Amino acid sequence: MMINDRLKEAIKEYKDELTVLRRKLHSEPEVSWEEYRTTDFVCEYLDQLGVSYRRTEPTGVIAEIKGGKPGKTVALRGDMDALSVEELNKDLPYASNEDGKMHACGHDAHTAMLMVAAKALNEIKDELPGNVRLLFQPAEEVAEGAKALVKQGAVEGVDNVFGIHIWSQMPTHKVSCTPGPSFASADLFKVTFKGRGGHGAIPQDCIDTAIVASSFVMNVQSVVSRTIDPQQGAVLTVGKMVVGTRFNVIAENAVIEGTVRCFDPATRDHIETQLTHYAESVAAVYGAAANVEYTRGTQAVINDEESTLLVQQVASEAFGEDVIYNEKPTMGGEDFSFYLDEVPGSFALVGSGNPDKDTEWAHHHGKFNIDEDALVTGAELYAQYAWAFLNK
Template sequence: MMISAKIKELIQQYSNELIELRRKLHSEPELSWEEVKTTAFICDYLEQLGIPYRKTEPTGVIAEIKGGKPGKTVALRGDMDALSVEELNKDLPYTSKEEGKMHACGHDAHTAMLLIATKALNEIKDELTGNVRLLFQPAEEVAQGAKEMVKQGAMQGVDNVFGMHIWSQMPTNKIACQSGPSFAAADLFKVTFKGRGGHGAMPHDCIDAAIVASSFVMNVQTIVSRTVDTQSPAVVTVGKMDVGTRFNVIAENAVIEGTVRCFYPETRDYIEKQLQHYAESVANIYGATAIVEYTRGTQAVINEKVSAKLVQQVAIAAFGEDALYAEKPTMGGEDFSFFLEEAPGCFALVGSGNPEKDTEWAHHHGKFNIDEDALVTGAELYAQYAWAYLKTI
């Protein structure tokens, strides 16, 4: 069977607990690498279920359900960190208790859904042909948690890995998982220009770093618009510019920070080189100097074809043909990519946008919230994917 009727029954049975778990986690957000209470809560929950686990350092949990029959190992990942965002949903009974911290991206839902999926899978473990590895991951928002969990053995012996993200831009309960690019590689760059400062009334004696930096910002967009292959999507965004010290002083220094997003390695390499070239060329025009620091963040999330097809089949079997949704790839970043470097797998999106419940706000916004009807869908998708993979692959 593609799906388990028992899993569906159990997830429905635990639906109220699922909502309670999510609300508890939402009200107690913890930032990346600070998920101490969340880690302890997950460990306590696993202990009650009798599931062996180990903590990763400094936060995070790896657990495993051993099936009654030998087989492969499939990993399910749920991230759990919050953001430095002030919650604007002050009227919610489960609003954040931590000032300036909020689950503004849905990681509270991911953790709750994976816990309930774990509970359901544990109840039918004797029927499982293989094992289910459970990855409760910290620090996704700073693109470090997955890589660190891999270093600490999270993917050893894993044959396939599956993750998902609640998605406010899709209607509630719709599921998207196409093969190929899903999330973009997300890099950071910092350019430091040095000119020669002086009096604002005597620009002829100076090299104005503000002019140099402004010229760079205006010209750097042509890397994408005029030099990158139009069939290779890419984004270069300058998000921060720190120039000068005083209104009547010519700026000696300027620091620019931004991000690069793309899907293909050759595009990534090319843009990195072009940023260096543009910065040095602009600096040379004005007699300034430029130092470029380029930091590679997440890799692109590329869904493996067989795994993505399995998600689609599971979704249809569990929720019907209408559940599938054709969502376009996003330029957002996801460090799930580091798990995919270790084993084939895929990453799905589960819709939670509902205008009647005011849950269509963008991720990372202070009014972000989810339609809790999507929780059952996500929890079941986790569990049914693991069941199907172990039964059919």
């Protein structure tokens, strides 16, 4: 039997186990940098397989399947952290047992898929012309985990890296992986305005930061609409504004927080510069002061063309040509970008949306769930990609 067929049959055989693993992870969610039980669970599984690994600090696992023949090294990444979201699917037998915590993005599926892919690959390790590194990554949701694993040697000696994200906006089993931008860079900003407070009945003696902040919020959108090329996708969102302390006191301080998303590095630089310029200019008009804190989060995920074409080839051969789906780039952020800063690779989406199973809810929603039939697709795609890359 061909190796590809052996991998396919193994993943099918482990379908029930794959579901059990995912459900256990789903019922025991841990948020970023708190994935201690999840790390232990992965390590215990790898121990059973006889796969060598090391724990990363403070959570996470880097494992390696040593091939029986010399060759390259390919890394497969699955993230593990949950979100501070209340599970609304209370009737599920595997619903979260942690109040205010939930796997609302599919990372439980990613971890389970990578565990079972490791099991299948480990069974053919003597045939592997190279090595498969397994990255069980913490803290993706705070955009810190990938960077931390890179610092701890995750991609040292790695020739290529591949990741998967379950995607509820795509039909179950479909696979999307296109060259170029996939996920946007995701930055945070915080603008603090300082004015002069006072009695609400005596505005002439004050500098009202409620007015300053409101003017900024209303005008800052023109950074995107009037200062960048309309063909360069970008979004600037103000998500939080805290102004004032009491109904009859003119606000002395105002704090605004938001996010910037785009795909192009030059556009990113421009928006950061313009946002500061707008804040300082609006403050100057009213005689206030402005302080801008701009924090760069994830880079844009830019899929390497050669790796992406290999994903498409692997998916077509494993599941048929009609499995390929062309999902548009998303303004969502993904810290997988930090691996791509170091080595070539690609990031694929595997559909899990099924209206009959009520699994089309948006990621990060309290009713988010996945069609578990997609688990087999994801696990096999991990394994088949590793085999294909090492045999290139």
